[in-house]
Amino acid sequence: MDRKTDMTEAATLSIAIVGSGGSGAVTTGKILLEGIARHGLYALMSRSSGPQIRGGESAVMLRIGQSSVDALDDDFDILLALDWLNVERFSDEIPVTEESLILHDPDKGDLPAVYAQMTHRHVARPLEQLAKSIENGRANMVGLGLLANLIGLPLAVVNAAAHDILKHKGEVVLQATLSCIETGYAQTPDETLVLPLSAPEAITERWNISGNEASGFGALQGGVRFVAAYPITPASEILEWLAPNLEQTGGSLLQAEDELASINMIIGASFGGVPSLTATSGPGLSLMMEGLGLAVASETPVVVANVMRGGPSTGIPTKSEQSDLNLALYGFHGDAPHIVLSALSIRDCAFTTQWAVKLTETLQAVAIVLTDQSLGQARAVIAPPRQPALEGKRKLAGDTDHYQRYALSDDAVSPMAIPGNAHCIYTADGLEHNEQGTPSAMATDHQQQLDKRRQKLTQFEYGDDWAEVTGDGEICLITWGSATGATREAAQRLSQAGLPTKTLAVRLLAPFSTERFKQVTAHAKQILVVEQNHGGQFFEYLNAQRVLPGHAHSLAQPGPLPLRPNVIYNRVMQGL
Amino acid sequence: MHGPPPEQLLKAKDYKSDVKPIWCAGCGHFAVLSAITKALAHLSLPPEQVALVSGIGCSSRLPAYTHVYGFHGIHGRALPIATGLKVARPDLTVLVTGGDGDGFSIGGNHFMHACRRNLDLTYIVMDNEVYGMTKGQASPTTDPGWEQSRLTPHGTGLPSFNPAAIALAAGAGFIARGFSGDPTSLTDLLIQGIQYPGFSFIHVLSPCVTYHPEQKAWKKTVHEQSQSTTADPVVAAQRIQQSDRMATGLIFKAISQVQQQQHPSKNISLEQISRQFVTHT
Numbered sequence: 001m002d003r004k005t006d007m008t009e010a011a012t013l014s015i016a017i018v019g020s021g022g023s024g025a026v027t028t029g030k031i032l033l034e035g036i037a038r039h040g041l042y043a044l045m046s047r048s049s050g051p052q053i054r055g056g057e058s059a060v061m062l063r064i065g066q067s068s069v070d071a072l073d074d075d076f077d078i079l080l081a082l083d084w085l086n087v088e089r090f091s092d093e094i095p096v097t098e099e100s101l102i103l104h105d106p107d108k109g110d111l112p113a114v115y116a117q118m119t120h121r122h123v124a125r126p127l128e129q130l131a132k133s134i135e136n137g138r139a140n141m142v143g144l145g146l147l148a149n150l151i152g153l154p155l156a157v158v159n160a161a162a163h164d165i166l167k168h169k170g171e172v173v174l175q176a177t178l179s180c181i182e183t184g185y186a187q188t189p190d191e192t193l194v195l196p197l198s199a200p201e202a203i204t205e206r207w208n209i210s211g212n213e214a215s216g217f218g219a220l221q222g223g224v225r226f227v228a229a230y231p232i233t234p235a236s237e238i239l240e241w242l243a244p245n246l247e248q249t250g251g252s253l254l255q256a257e258d259e260l261a262s263i264n265m266i267i268g269a270s271f272g273g274v275p276s277l278t279a280t281s282g283p284g285l286s287l288m289m290e291g292l293g294l295a296v297a298s299e300t301p302v303v304v305a306n307v308m309r310g311g312p313s314t315g316i317p318t319k320s321e322q323s324d325l326n327l328a329l330y331g332f333h334g335d336a337p338h339i340v341l342s343a344l345s346i347r348d349c350a351f352t353t354q355w356a357v358k359l360t361e362t363l364q365a366v367a368i369v370l371t372d373q374s375l376g377q378a379r380a381v382i383a384p385p386r387q388p389a390l391e392g393k394r395k396l397a398g399d400t401d402h403y404q405r406y407a408l409s410d411d412a413v414s415p416m417a418i419p420g421n422a423h424c425i426y427t428a429d430g431l432e433h434n435e436q437g438t439p440s441a442m443a444t445d446h447q448q449q450l451d452k453r454r455q456k457l458t459q460f461e462y463g464d465d466w467a468e469v470t471g472d473g474e475i476c477l478i479t480w481g482s483a484t485g486a487t488r489e490a491a492q493r494l495s496q497a498g499l500p501t502k503t504l505a506v507r508l509l510a511p512f513s514t515e516r517f518k519q520v521t522a523h524a525k526q527i528l529v530v531e532q533n534h535g536g537q538f539f540e541y542l543n544a545q546r547v548l549p550g551h552a553h554s555l556a557q558p559g560p561l562p563l564r565p566n567v568i569y570n571r572v573m574q575g576l
Numbered sequence: 577m578h579g580p581p582p583e584q585l586l587k588a589k590d591y592k593s594d595v596k597p598i599w600c601a602g603c604g605h606f607a608v609l610s611a612i613t614k615a616l617a618h619l620s621l622p623p624e625q626v627a628l629v630s631g632i633g634c635s636s637r638l639p640a641y642t643h644v645y646g647f648h649g650i651h652g653r654a655l656p657i658a659t660g661l662k663v664a665r666p667d668l669t670v671l672v673t674g675g676d677g678d679g680f681s682i683g684g685n686h687f688m689h690a691c692r693r694n695l696d697l698t699y700i701v702m703d704n705e706v707y708g709m710t711k712g713q714a715s716p717t718t719d720p721g722w723e724q725s726r727l728t729p730h731g732t733g734l735p736s737f738n739p740a741a742i743a744l745a746a747g748a749g750f751i752a753r754g755f756s757g758d759p760t761s762l763t764d765l766l767i768q769g770i771q772y773p774g775f776s777f778i779h780v781l782s783p784c785v786t787y788h789p790e791q792k793a794w795k796k797t798v799h800e801q802s803q804s805t806t807a808d809p810v811v812a813a814q815r816i817q818q819s820d821r822m823a824t825g826l827i828f829k830a831i832s833q834v835q836q837q838q839h840p841s842k843n844i845s846l847e848q849i850s851r852q853f854v855t856h857t
Contacts, residue, residue: 037855207853268660427646
């Protein structure tokens with residue numbers, strides 16, 4: 001692992017586990033992740049699978065570090081292959097180097113050329129044969145034991161993690177698993193590799209969470225108590241996590257007949273005074289746009305968590321891409337000011353979703369939170385999420401006579417009456433209306449209400465959470481959402497290579513913080529805007545805001561392959 | 577949140593707003609509005625505990641003309657808005673109004689699933705067999721040979737949609753047909769529908785005097801159904817299929833087996849919920 005120590009950044013270790021569907025690659029990864037967490041380290045685990053329900057290939061990719069891990073590395077140090085089914089479909093996603101170590105079962109066929117040519121460091125062990133010697137034994141757990149020994153994870157820790165992950169499977173499965181892990185652990189390989197990372201002395205509280213779970217938890221923290229749900233990959237896990245947990249808090253979730261229904265259901269529930277959210281992905285968000293316009297016009301607070309995937313159309317449903325930005329920003333008909341936020345990491349999914357709920361409740365507004373498959377369906381070991389300072393309560397109408405639902409005021413947020421309030425009965429409307437709420441086609445009413453709906457968003461003080469700035473230097477990398485992890489890592493490598501580099505990761509995409517953005521980028525000599533889509537949507541958006549100098553460049557790389565730090569690093573090194 | 581004292585009897589006018597309807601003189605919807613306010617007064621429902629949700633179209637303008645909480649939403653989506661509201665606020669009495677285009681064409685999928693979901697909602701569809709707001713196009717209930725629309729000058733040629741049959745097939749527990757020309761019976765049907773503890777569908781024949789002047793003749797062709805209400809869906813299906821679709825009354829009322837979304841109220845703290853994520857080091 002010399003290559004790692006060459007890097008002055010914190011050393012990390014990357015492991016890929018591959019196998020056909022049903023081989024247990026994902027379970028192996030989950031146990032390993034939990035073991036790493038228990039050992040006091042951080043990690044990121046992303047999954048790659050085909051669209052098949054069962055029987056396709058699947059792969060998990062872990063990266064382990066002593067501090068928070070927010071991006072996959074350029075290549076993998078260890079590849080554990082349970083078998084080689086459809087290896088050509090994922091080999092692009094799992095690049096190796098001449099120093100990479102490959103663990104495989106010789107009974108599952110020869111090493112594919114793509115890997116055999118690249119590295120000579122192979123460890124062949126009859127994983128399946130060893131598993132067969134144990135009643136109910138499984139090859140993936142033998143592989144797990146072998147892997148754990150290689151990276152120096154104590155056997156007791158792996159066993160405890162396996163117990164945690166598999167306890168619902170019953171005692172028979174658990175005992176077989178522990179025997180397999182032990183058998184694998186005893187298979188000391190020829191190569192001497194030790195975990196290059198030692199556990200920190202003081203271990204603080206750690207969470208093992210997926211981005212979609214974090215979004216769901218953030219929604220609950222924000223106060224959401226009604227959710228309408230229509231299943232879609234890769235967002236369903238937000239809804240599936242919320243279903244039982246929302247019930248625990250006294251809230252309710254309803255499965256809708258389609259996305260047209262789900263968006264309107266949350267509008268209805270929010271009109272009833274209950275903070276509400278739905279989750280979807282690109283095609284579903286397209287269907288929701290008309291409903292979101294209604295929420296803007298009627299000033300009914302709602303949040304849509306949009307977990308992006310490859311598009312357009314059905315696109316690549318199981319793979320990540322940041323290509324719904326244009327839809328989220330510009331998809332509305334009419335002049336419809338709204339909030340667009342992006343989560344910058346798995347941990348940040350909780351913060352940003354919670355902030356979105358609080359902002360929409362405060363401002364009686366619509367928010368779209370953009371995450372993506374690479375955040376939503378990945379798991380990470382994280383420090384507990386931080387929480388926004390904003391109280392986030394709706395301004396409610398009291399017992400005033402002559403109530404005007406859409407009254408004009410300095411902050412442009414008018415008190416909202418909730419059904420049950422006998423003094424302030426009104427009709428919410430998607431038709432343009434006067435202050436009273438009565439439909440109106442008059443120019444003055446339209447102008448006033450357009451101004452009101454814009455001003456309440458633009459006049460609000462969003463504070464320091466609009467973006468995160470890391471590092472410093474005359475090179476500035478500007479990014480958003482899930483691209484933040486790889487971009488920050490590239491900036492660190494550039495800084496260590498003698499090119500001090502700053503990263504600006506924008507969380508609040510709309511309304512846009514023009515002045516703050518200009519302050520951060522004022523002294524940049526070189527600017528590169530990094531994102532994972534084909535059209536450079538964020539770059540175009542920044543140009544529309546007129547905040548980029550003419551020399552700014554765009555690095556836009558579509559999915560399905562993850563955006564890796566070296567792509568960004570090399571682009572800057574080659575002079576942009 | 578102060579309702580009127582219980583001894584104070586509410587009148588129909590207490591449920592009316594001072595907004596003047598945009599409807600044409602002679603429109604059937606005036607009588608439906610009146611019947612709704614009479615039904616609410618009869619039930620003495622506090623106006624602040626009632627919500628009236630609608631989509632888009634002439635009849636969907638109705639909420640603004642009432643003095644209860646209202647939501648004038650978007651075309652075809654009244655039922656989902658009402659569904660979310662009712663689940664979030666089961667204490668409210670939620671009524672949904674709209675027209676035949678709104679409910680059976682653009683909102684057709686929601687109609688089926690609202691029947692199926694069987695929440696305690698009352699859905700009042702004012703059917704005049706035409707899109708009035710957009711100036712006279714054929715709707716799903718329009719006669720196939722109607723050639724008065726510029727959009728379909730040769731008629732639609734399509735069999736007209738039978739709302740009661742669809743509601744029954746989709747699982748609605750309360751299916752009635754009313755007529756704006758008989759406001760007393762209509763009020764009675766509305767009262768029963770509001771009281772029914774599941775999804776009640778009230779199909780109201782409500783003439784459009786502008787685009788369907790011939791519907792003025794409904795006064796003569798509409799008649800009371802000859803049989804009494806049935807709780808047997810097989811019998812109801814037969815009657816609905818055999819009927820001339822002009823028979824009014826409560827067609828079908830199932831023994832209510834309402835699937836409410838109510839869960840025993842739990843109040844587990846978020847700190848407790850977060851423990852599922854904490855790893856043991």
